Amino acid sequence: MTITTKNNDKKRMTPEERKASVKILLKEHEQYFTDSKIKNPAYIPKMAYRPTGKDELHVTFFPSELENNQDIYTEFVSIDYETEDPKRTLYLLKYNPHWKEEYELITSNSGFKRHMVPVGELKVINDITDRNPIPEFTKEEKEFYKLPNPETERDIVDVLKGIEKALLSINQKLK
Helix, strand or coil, X not given: CCCCCCXXXXXXXXXXXHHHHHHHHHHCXXXXXXXXXXXXXXXXXXXXXXXXXXXXXXXXXXXXXXXXXXXXXXXEECCCCCECCCCCCEEEECCCCCHHHHCCEEECCCCCEEEEEEHHHCEEEECHHHHCCCCCCCHHHHHHHHCCXXXXXXXXXXXXXXXXXXXXXXXXXXX
């Protein structure tokens, strides 16, 4: 997974553009929230990166995002809010009442204070493979997949015959 931190000299997103991008990203996860009866989830997509001097990836949250006393759902995005994960993995950061003490506070070059959370503390909720069930096969497709594959079965028979010969040879030597 490549984490993009550069904005490629594009102008910064406006708050309205950022909200629109988050709304589009959220659509992928809406069914999970509906099925889980989670109303108004704190869905906050974040960039994951390896800070200088750290061994693992981190995401950062503003104090205002952590002080809402609720679980946070996130996924990894670029600085332009484009998904960084083709599987669209949804993560959960369980609410931690001790976040002020446990998550390191950093200040950006712009003066914004944020708390660093190791990605290892995020719990994987699901990804696109969980959300898109395998399609049902037609009766004909099911019958096709029941047919033995002569190539595979021949290989297995050959392997078993080879093992049998080796065991007989070992048995002869032991006598």
